[in-house]
Amino acid sequence: MEFRLLGAFELVAEGRSLDLGPAKQRILFASLAVDAGHPVATETLIDRIWDEAPPREPRKVLHTYVARSRRVLEQARHLDNGQIALERRADGYQLIMDIDRIDLHRFRRLVEQARAPHRRRPERAALLGEAVGLWRASPLDGICLLYTSPSP
Template identity: 45%
Template sequence: MLAALAVDAGRPVPVEALIERVWGADPPEGARRALYAHICRIRRLGEEQDTGGRGRLPVLRRPGGYQLDLDPDAVDLRRFRRLVALARVSGQPRDRQAALLRESLALWRGEPLAGLRGAWPARVREAWRRRRVDAAVRLADLEVHSGDPAAVAQQLRDLLDEHPATESVAEALMHALYMAGDGAEALRCYAQLRHRLAEELGAEPGHGLRELHRRILLGRPPRGALYMPSASADPDTDARTGSVGQFLLAD
């Protein structure tokens, strides 16, 4: 229940949305009464425990719902989202964008909503995984031209191990490998991804990846920035928090 409130810290959440987040699309009889009991429990926990110097965790009644009256920056991925948005503001120096993205990615210390089951936590996890990948690819694109492309390539290898069929990661890795002078490894990366996509999805790599592959074969430098944000609906934000993590475990 605290997770369902924390993802929208500082904003009211309708009772119906809380019920769906906690019990799914087919809630049991008495779900509304159980919700009120959970709210009371969270209020007691907030009164009994300090939240890392940020004060208590008041749950406020709002028309039609409840609101966790907490600074959104106390929720790691709400802060992540804000930092990524700042990095996207046009006209900023590349080093400033990179610094903001590094700060945002440093907030990832585990899986969002770890241990929570159900459709809503799964949707949130997947949406925020995509956001993390987008930020990491964007950072790699910034760093490959201003730092050590071989080091960037190693970071991207690790990311591709986590997301082996994600084209944006493979494309960024190919770019970094080529810029590091290892075009042969970039071509092997393409071949491996193409095989995986064919085996698992019955699909071919997208246009951007095919074009990068063609340019590497011809020995031409990759064009411009590779980063393109995932086209995904704005998710219900996550509930991985630093200061309220102990309460999430309790509920």
């Protein structure tokens, strides 16, 4: 199971890209994946999902997206037998999974390892090559378009 952010945004389980739902729900998934391993405040999620135009009851709609997202993660767990969950925290939510299964976090780890002073050039080159190989296209391809404002 893997979240892919460094290109088209997707959750892949058993070689199959899962349907992450409508655009706003995909933004929820992306927000949680970017900050995986850390809780994301409800207000932060609302800001990321709706920017300056939240619905009348954003918390209620967010709870609906969270419930639907949990069903997607259950499907991923069933396909892959992986450990993944979306858990409630004091004032937000946290994606629980091995962050090395998220290409963005794996990229960061590889770059950090390559920068270690004890690494020799061939090792650094191999680590950086592996990191660059994770990039498939523009990060969060397809999601970022949602943030562009319409032309006047």
